[in-house]
Amino acid sequence: MGIGSLLLGCAKEEMDEIRLWTFQRNAGARAFYQRHGFTAEEETDGTDNEEREPDVLYHWRRLPERTPDLQPSDG
Numbered sequence: 001m002g003i004g005s006l007l008l009g010c011a012k013e014e015m016d017e018i019r020l021w022t023f024q025r026n027a028g029a030r031a032f033y034q035r036h037g038f039t040a041e042e043e044t045d046g047t048d049n050e051e052r053e054p055d056v057l058y059h060w061r062r063l064p065e066r067t068p069d070l071q072p073s074d075g
Helices: 004-016 029-037
Strands: 017-021 040-044 055-061
Touching: 017 029, 029 040, 029 055
Parallel strands: none
Antiparallel strands: 017 055, 040 055
């Protein structure tokens, strides 16, 4: 496991939700985030970023923990 995966894992342990941007043409970054459970939420043509480069917003959210089904008591 690389340092990027380790750092992202630490962030995911501390946060319930993460949103981040990367450039659309950065296939390596996009594959990395998708591999770690992020989904693309929005794509832009880049007119609103400093680099004027088309980008994509990724989102990850912690899944709620499952609780055991409550069973009625016999009493």
